[in-house]
Amino acid sequence: MTQRVRVAVLAGGPSAEHEVSLQSARAVLDALPKDLYEPVPVIIDRQGRWPVELRGDLADVVFPVLHGPFGEDGVIQGHLETLGIPYVGCGVLASAVGMDKVAMRRAFLAEDIPVTPHVWFTGHEWRSTTDHWALVKSLDWPMYVKPVSMGSSIGISRVTSMEELRAGVELALSYDRAVIVEQGVSARELICGVLGGYDDAEASVPGELIVPDDWLDYEAKYLSPAEIATIPAVLPERVAEEVRELSLRAYRAIGGYGLARADFLYEQDTGRLYMLEINTMPGFTSRSVYARAWGASGVSYPDLLRRLIDLAFARSGA
Template identity: 40%
Template sequence: MGHKVRVGLVYGGRSGEHEVSLQTALAVLKSFDYDKYEIIPFYITKKGQWKSGPLLQAPPATVAELQFGGAKNASGDGLQMQANALLPVLQGMSERVLAEGEGAADGRAIDVMFPLLHGTFGEDGTIQGLFEMAGLPYVGAGVLASAVGMDKAAMKTMFAQAGLPQVNYRFFTRFQWNRARDTKIADIEESLGYPCFVKPANLGSSVGISKARNRDELAAAVEQAFRYDRKVIVEEFIDAREIEVSVLGNDEPRASVPGEIVSSNEFYDYKAKYTDGKSVMVIPADLPPETAQAVREMAIRAFLAIDGSGLCRADFFLRRSDGALFINEVNTLPGFTPFSMYPLLWQETGLSYRELLDELIRLGIERFEEKQSIDYGGGATE
């Protein structure tokens, strides 16, 4: 392209990970090469309202500016767009043109959308579906991979189909739990035992996860998880190291060196991930070469199993007793906060933060261009 690449950066959102998204967006914006990119920020409030900011040619300094509460325009007014900024995404975006007056006065096309929306309504396939309908290139996983990557029950089903080893688990809906609570508890006790982990099936960043050591704690943990989703998954506990691998690519993905999480808490929960800064990330993980190779290969298999594209982080358990390796989950939109493993693993592998952003944008555009050869109408004409 002869001009700077114009990127629509989408962040915030309605999920419980709103603040994590803001931190990720700030980190990403501070790392872009503004000689190569122009950024149009799209902020989604906790209530779901879209707001667009001005065309950025330099990074903001604070999270407040990302919400358009701290920045000023040329006249000194706050940059709070009261008009619904979703309209330019819906109107005319099939031709990839930003509506006049909504953040970019020249009306030039957005070249690629970059969603940084963690959790529900962001990495679950919903925003990806909006971009697909609008005919927009975008960074990261597609609709299917995003939805499967968010729903741990569906993810585990696809991993099982691909022959990837996993710990034992059970999942059920709120309706099933209310209808046969005692039966569910008995099955969990017999098949998984205590302790076990209880998680909302559709949420990230370890929100709503509990460790249950007995029947009372199990029941309380399930009720806690149902606060965040209508489906809950319960997993067997194993004494294991937590190994993570970053994956990057489309049809021919590559895997980073493995890293290891040594949690500051009893398990790697939300606090350990984002707030206390005390968890230790060992990069690269201290692993025998054959184990490091095995975990990288399994990460790529997991990425392909969900039809991934762009990026994902694959998380594993390495059992201490015998060195057995189990896939835990993939995250199709891993964070880019200062505490995030994904970019740090690529940095150790030889790809800087800035180079990583370049590659993700290239992969998003590449996938979009490849899909243009698809005949969605079956050859029919109006």
């Protein structure tokens, strides 16, 4: 009998996305084909303490389903690089750029990928002035206020007045040292999965998020039983193809490897597409739009996990 590959599934961690990570890990652990893989759960607590020391004799490959800071920003990827253990997903640079909404937009703009108007500033800049309007005056209401480095809609506010803006910025600064403020647009929210290596990545069919009350917050994404996406999205073929093409361009712009989920805003009246962001470790819960997009593209969840693990070994040369 062929020896099974030991897969350490990393989850938890000290970020605000700890619970989301645990949900993702449960789904991965349950779906790994047991005839091929031996799952090794490694749950990091909220203080960042590991239950075991990660070594080559514990696992053959690591599947880090860690979302947000510590797990999706290049920190854990750098640690795994130093250990010399193959791991699933983007490397250090792509993870860091994909986590930082300012650096990410700079990478997109350098490759002529359209983004919505936005500004950013540090907590020091915000608290050093009483003229807060001066920091956002290039934008119109409504605006979206976000921590620069956070995911899962945590710390985000939709604002339509200076009073709401001030509250939104303070909320965002409770999660990060810097804030990005984006111009709100009336648009449909689309997603597209990317899977593959540096030069052979593929894009899934696009999906559309079902957005209640102007935006999809943390509760709607992870706690509500309501449906959150239509997959495939009902789009003109031209738009669907442009979504796939821009997804691959964004993936290359950050140096992606393994997987990513590209998020878009689609102005139906004008036909314009705006790149919202690219997530280098999207949710892997049972409701994951990334997995569902690939399912609609002919790749089952177990096959998706298998392909990601194969990519991890391919990058390491193992």
